[in-house]
Amino acid sequence: MNSKLENIVIAEDRNVYDVLELIDKNAKGVVFVVDKDNKICGVITDGDIRRGLLNNITINDKLTTVMNRSFVAVQENTSFDEVMERIGYKYKSIPIVNSEGEIVDxxxxxxxxxxxxxxxxxxxxxxxxxxxxxxxxxxxxxGKFVNMFESKFAEYIGSEYAAATSNGTTALHLALEALGIKAGDEVIVPALTFIATANAVTYTGAKPVFADSEMDTWNIDPKSIEAKITDKTKAIIPVHIYGQPAKMDEIMEIAKRNNLYVVEDAAEAHGAEYKGKKVGGIGHIGVFSFYGNKIITSGEGGMLVTNDAEIFRKSKILRDHGMNPEKKYWHDYIGFNYRMTNLQAAVGCAQLENIDYFLKKKQDIVETYKQCLSGVQKITPPPENSWSINVSWLYSVVFKGKSGAKSIRDRIIERLEEGNIECRPFFYPIHKLPPYFSEEILETAEYLSANGINMPSYIDIETDNVKKVCNKLKELLDEC
Ligand SMILES: Cc1ncc(COP(=O)(O)O)c(C=O)c1O
Known part of the structure; x- marks a missing residue:
């Protein structure tokens, strides 16, 4: 049998327990049943078993007690589009059969x-x-959802104004343009972040200058910021990495003393708090991403928030081709089309309505990870600081020990992937990537990058699956 089918096809003479075991393995919530001639004769979903148990079947009963004999299957060579046209998105997994009625895929x-x-x-x-x-x-x-998303998001963050954008990168670029950052200027960014933070600076013609991270937040180190300031420096972009707030008081104080702007990159940190304030709402501008993997999403999308009326006015104009809001097709500046669509905003509004629930679920996930990984010597858990609330966009740990040619981290990611568990390495430090390469050593950023791992953190991940990830991780660490 095709190996893809091994975990989803079951023989008719097996019992309900065997079905549950298979559903647990395949995580598809369904099995396809074949008769003794290997022809499909039924389908069982986890819902069928639930209903059966409520009707007093037992897990040792024959699977035929819960099997659906009326089911949907499609013939070989039916295109995916045709399938969707015929049956819509009602079924999550649909068997494909050959002319003999045997399941082929x-x-x-x-x-x-x-x-x-x-x-x-x-x-x-x-x-x-x-x-x-x-x-x-x-x-x-x-359309109404763009305005609604902007006003509700501003309210959520506690900012006066919000401008929705096509994505988080355009929100960052717009922020820097609205502040007048230009060629010849320097902007200090953490080396350990997603490349968009640095690219947005480059788009303006200015130079991103990379600062090191610190262990107690995994974020930009205020001491490193101080060391990087020159007379060309115009702004700092702290990033709240993986949902963990940066040290905003120190950063704002440095900015004030040196007459610099602060643009918070809160792309990964919706709802995270620093000393009781939502991140993104502390600097001169805050920027968010609503990409599909973020805490709330609009598919693609971004948001710029600020308390400064002039920055907001300029951002809205630049977002719309630099067009004068009072005079149609009169362009005072070379602007951009960085607008968000009403469709994106519609999704964003609906997601925002559930953000408190999402964040609560994130905290539950963190608690399970913490409990399951407590006492594991070979990892450093995410920083916890009394003055901040980390929203754990991605729950992350750092492996202790040396990072050789193939680090423990990389071997573990590979092995977890073999077990169908997706984990990711931390971002590469940007000053080691080709477009920004330098020989400089930024020790903490490089250490974190080489040894950090992001773990499954989606909002509705089952507690058992978090435990499964932890157990697998512990098992692999014992082998390393
Ligand atoms: C820290 C950081 N900044 C900026 C961005 C850019 O956001 P987007 O992907 O919406 O353009 C991301 C996206 O993942 C990010 O993680």
Whole structure:
């Protein structure tokens, strides 16, 4: 049998227990049943078993007691589009059969990985709001959801103003343009961040200058910022990495003393708090991303927040081709099209309605990771500081020990992947990537980058799956 089918096809003479075991392995919530001639004769979902148990079957009963004999299967060579046209997105996994009725493959709408690192959760008004956009024709960047998303997000962060953008990178670029950052200027950014932080600086013509990280936040080290300031420095971009707030008081104090702007890159930290204030709302500008893997998503999308009316006015103009808001098609500046669509904002609004629930679930995930990994000597857990609330966009740990040609971290990621558990290495330090390469050593950023790992953290990850990840990790660490 095709190895993809091994975990989803079961013989008719097996019992309910065997089905549950298979569903646990395949994480698809379904099995396809074949008769003694190897032909498909039924389908069982986890829901069928739940209903069966409520009706007093036992797990030792024959699987035929819960099997659906009426099911949907498609013939070989039916295209995926045709399948979706015929049956819609009602079924998550559909068997593909040959002319003999034997299962040869199946279509699955699920992600391939059993335990992915992240995935969005749509449990609210997403479809309703998007449908409203389509039904009313408001699909581009005008429409009620853009304004609604901006005002509700500003309120959530505690900022006066918010401007929605096409993504987080454009929000960062817009922020720097609105501040007048230009060629010849320098902007200090952490070496350990996603490359978009540095690229946004480069787009303005200015130079990103890389600062080191510190162990107690994994974020930009205020001492390193001080060391990097020159007379060309115009701004600092602290990044709240993986949902962990940076030391904003120290950073704001350095900025004030040196007359610099602070743009918080809170792309990964919706709802995280620094001394009781939401991050993104502390610097002169805060920037967020709503990419599909973020705490709340709009598919692609970004947001710029500020308390400064002039920065906000300039951002909105630059976002819309530099067009004068009072005079149509009169362009005072060379601007950009960085607008968010009403469709994106519709999803964003629905997601924002559930953010408190999402963050609570994130805290539960962290608690499970903490409990399961407590006492494991070979890892450093994420920093915990009394003055901050880390929202754990991605729960992350750092492996102790030396990072050789193939570090413990890299071997463990490979082995977890073999077990269908997706983990990711930390970002590469940007000053070691080709476009920004330098010989400089930024010790802490490089250490964290070489040894850090992001672990599955999606909002509805089952507690058992978190435990499964931890047990596998512990097992692998024992072998290393
Ligand atoms: C720290 C950081 N900054 C900026 C961005 C850019 O956001 P986007 O992908 O929405 O352009 C990301 C995205 O992942 C990020 O992690």
């Amino acid at each position: 199946y279509y699955s709408l699920d992600l391939d990985c059993n335990i992915p690192i992240s995935k969005p959760l749509f449990i609210g008004n997403e479809l309703k709001y998007v449908t409203e956009c389509i039904a009313t024709n408001w699909i581009s960047s005008k």
